[in-house]
Amino acid sequence: MDEIYEANAPTDFPAPKEQPTLEQNPGAGEKSTLPVKETVERWKKEILDKIQFLKENFDQASRDREGLSREMDLLKAELEASKEQAKILETKLAETLETFNNLLDEVSRAL
Amino acid sequence: MISIAVFSMKGGTGKTTLSGSLGWVLAEQGQRVLMIDMDPQGHLSQLFNVRPVKKGQTKLYYSLIHEQPLADTIVPTSHPHLSLIPATEDHFYLNSALVSKPWREWKLKDALQAMRPFPYDVVIIDLGASLSLSTYVALFAAKILIIPVLPDFLSYLSLKSLFTFLDKTCKYYKFSFDMIWILMNRINSHRPLDRENRKALEKYYKRFLMPVVVREDVRFSEAARERVPISTFAPESTGARDMTKVAQFLETILSRSKSPKPS
Numbered sequence: 001m002d003e004i005y006e007a008n009a010p011t012d013f014p015a016p017k018e019q020p021t022l023e024q025n026p027g028a029g030e031k032s033t034l035p036v037k038e039t040v041e042r043w044k045k046e047i048l049d050k051i052q053f054l055k056e057n058f059d060q061a062s063r064d065r066e067g068l069s070r071e072m073d074l075l076k077a078e079l080e081a082s083k084e085q086a087k088i089l090e091t092k093l094a095e096t097l098e099t100f101n102n103l104l105d106e107v108s109r110a111l
Numbered sequence: 112m113i114s115i116a117v118f119s120m121k122g123g124t125g126k127t128t129l130s131g132s133l134g135w136v137l138a139e140q141g142q143r144v145l146m147i148d149m150d151p152q153g154h155l156s157q158l159f160n161v162r163p164v165k166k167g168q169t170k171l172y173y174s175l176i177h178e179q180p181l182a183d184t185i186v187p188t189s190h191p192h193l194s195l196i197p198a199t200e201d202h203f204y205l206n207s208a209l210v211s212k213p214w215r216e217w218k219l220k221d222a223l224q225a226m227r228p229f230p231y232d233v234v235i236i237d238l239g240a241s242l243s244l245s246t247y248v249a250l251f252a253a254k255i256l257i258i259p260v261l262p263d264f265l266s267y268l269s270l271k272s273l274f275t276f277l278d279k280t281c282k283y284y285k286f287s288f289d290m291i292w293i294l295m296n297r298i299n300s301h302r303p304l305d306r307e308n309r310k311a312l313e314k315y316y317k318r319f320l321m322p323v324v325v326r327e328d329v330r331f332s333e334a335a336r337e338r339v340p341i342s343t344f345a346p347e348s349t350g351a352r353d354m355t356k357v358a359q360f361l362e363t364i365l366s367r368s369k370s371p372k373p374s
Contacts, residue, residue: 002311005267005307005311005315006315008267008271009271010270010274010315010316011271011275012274012277012278012279013274013278014274014287014288015281016287016288016289016290017288018289018290019289019318020290020364020367021318
């Protein structure tokens with residue numbers, strides 16, 4: 001593969017007046033180390049941020065779950081109480097209906 | 112005043128994206144920047160969502176052809192330190208109109224020099240990928256040439272042609288840039304071909320290869336869609352950080368330069 005590049009290597013070069021040599025280029029020496037260090041530091045920060053974010057989310061979810069459990073218990077108790085109340089009301093309704101029927105019978109007999 | 116032309120003969124190397132991002136980063140760093148959109152397609156003007164603001168405002172075409180003041184063509188952008196001379200549809204006819212003009216290749220350079228006092232620190236000229244008279248006009252107005260290249264073989268071939276062209280042209284016109292920098296764009300070091308291409312450039316173009324690169328980043332395209340420079344759209348992105356490094360490199364190298372004379 002290198003031959004392709006060599007065969008097409010430049011033959012003519014312009015001559016800029018103030019072109020510095022590569023050794024003088026700022027950043028040339030840092031190229032191999034600084035970006036890697038920066039990248040690792042950035043990744044480390046991103047991972048720690050993500051862990052913190054997930055931990056906060058998990059804690060919040062646990063708190064929400066506890067709250068929801070308590071609310072569910074309350075609703076269950078209310079449901080049981082409502083069922084009892086419904087039974088009482090059914091009994092009362094039956095008694096009322098019986099009284100009404102008795103009254104109708106008496107009215108019929110009186111007429 | 113430092114004038115920078117961003118040019119490559121190969122299309123799609125990121126000339127407009129890089130010049131726009133570089134101009135914005137330099138403006139954010141406090142430089143007063145003037146950008147000139149010399150590409151008839153006007154993508155730089157589109158990128159900044161800019162067009163001639165006043166009805167009847169002088170356009171670059173009239174400034175160059177009829178020698179009207181270049182200052183009248185400048186429009187502001189959303190950044191207070193960044194101004195732009197936008198491209199208009201007249202640019203399509205610029206080459207034909209320039210043909211009959213004397214000293215045509217130096218029109219833009221003369222127009223820039225005629226602006227006294229010059230209110231900008233940096234001028235960035237974005238060119239199209241063609242080799243035309245307006246390309247000469249833009250190149251001869253610049254002191255620094257930045258050549259964006261992609262890490263592929265066709266870009267490598269194109270670079271050889273461009274260097275031959277620059278060598279011959281500079282000799283013929285007795286012109287020389289202060290500096291020429293090859294800027295590798297959209298490089299992904301995970302790809303073996305990209306690494307191979309970079310090695311070849313380091314070997315054969317060592318003197319001209321910028322030691323900082325712009326890595327592949329989809330945020331450039333996303334920012335362009337929103338018409339926002341990447342350093343604003345995604346300041347922590349790879350692309351934005353790389354553009355900052357390019358700007359820092361240029362600032363450092365220019366401050367080291369012995370005589371940053373007005374061009």
